[in-house]
Amino acid sequence: MRKPLMAGNWKMFKTAGETSAFFQKFLPLVAASSHADIVLAAPFVNLPAAVAATASSRVEVAAQNLFWMKEGAYTGEVSGPMLTAAGVRWVIIGHSERRQFFHESDEMVLKRTEAAIECGLKPIVCVGEKLEERERGETGQVLSAQFAGGLAPLSDAQFAGVVIAYEPVWAIGTGRTATPEIAADAHRTLRGLVRAGFGESAAASCRILYGGSVKPDNVQALMAQPEIDGALVGGASLDAVSFSTIVNF
Numbered sequence: 001m002r003k004p005l006m007a008g009n010w011k012m013f014k015t016a017g018e019t020s021a022f023f024q025k026f027l028p029l030v031a032a033s034s035h036a037d038i039v040l041a042a043p044f045v046n047l048p049a050a051v052a053a054t055a056s057s058r059v060e061v062a063a064q065n066l067f068w069m070k071e072g073a074y075t076g077e078v079s080g081p082m083l084t085a086a087g088v089r090w091v092i093i094g095h096s097e098r099r100q101f102f103h104e105s106d107e108m109v110l111k112r113t114e115a116a117i118e119c120g121l122k123p124i125v126c127v128g129e130k131l132e133e134r135e136r137g138e139t140g141q142v143l144s145a146q147f148a149g150g151l152a153p154l155s156d157a158q159f160a161g162v163v164i165a166y167e168p169v170w171a172i173g174t175g176r177t178a179t180p181e182i183a184a185d186a187h188r189t190l191r192g193l194v195r196a197g198f199g200e201s202a203a204a205s206c207r208i209l210y211g212g213s214v215k216p217d218n219v220q221a222l223m224a225q226p227e228i229d230g231a232l233v234g235g236a237s238l239d240a241v242s243f244s245t246i247v248n249f
């Protein structure tokens with residue numbers, strides 16, 4: 001009953017020209033893929049090219065971040081209303097690379113998520129533990145704290161459209177995927193937090209994606225877990241054949 005969501009995160013890769021070329025190759029490969037929602041997150045400057053290329057398809061475009069103010073003297077920032085005006089439908093929030101390199105806190109994640117919802121962008125909010133936290137047995141506590149700070153303060157109506165991405169930091173870009181069982185276990189923890197915060201029907205309908213070294217050869221085993229509702233794919237989303245194989249798991 002939860003429709004799979006297969007999302008690609010290009011991070012800081014591709015030019016506008018490479019964006020258009022990707023979709024020319026990718027769209028025919030997913031033309032029949034109505035089993036899943038398909039989203040690609042491109043760098044800001046390539047969003048218009050991505051929106052234009054996907055205009056007559058089911059593929060939707062995401063930004064990789066947004067600022068929480070609508071406009072103002074915030075040099076270098078991009079707001080939600082600017083993104084929706086450009087035809088963007090989704091936004092990734094709180095990716096571990098933003099937390100690590102740009103010192104984003106759970107409080108900022110909450111502000112960005114509220115701003116996204118207010119302007120009609122669908123947020124994909126990322127959570128996940130670092131290797132040393134997992135080794136210390138703190139995964140549950142880390143997920144609880146990230147959920148408490150970044151998501152729990154939302155109202156039921158605000159939370160209704162939120163997608164959560166579980167991305168263990170030790171699995172991102174390392175080729176070291178969480179086993180389907182490890183991922184499903186974390187997803188169960190997260191769904192329990194959703195249930196406690198927003199109730200049974202929110203828990204039943206909330207899509208929780210797995211991210212971290214998802215590849216064509218491991219996507220099936222991950223998606224076979226009933227707890228895993230889709231994938232957030234970095235490196236393997238840069239190639240049209242590879243990402244279409246993942247979408248068509």
Ligand code: PGA
Nearest residue numbers: 172173212213233234235
């Ligand atoms: P990866 O990245 O698939 O390259 O590990 C996932 C992500 O950061 O969303």
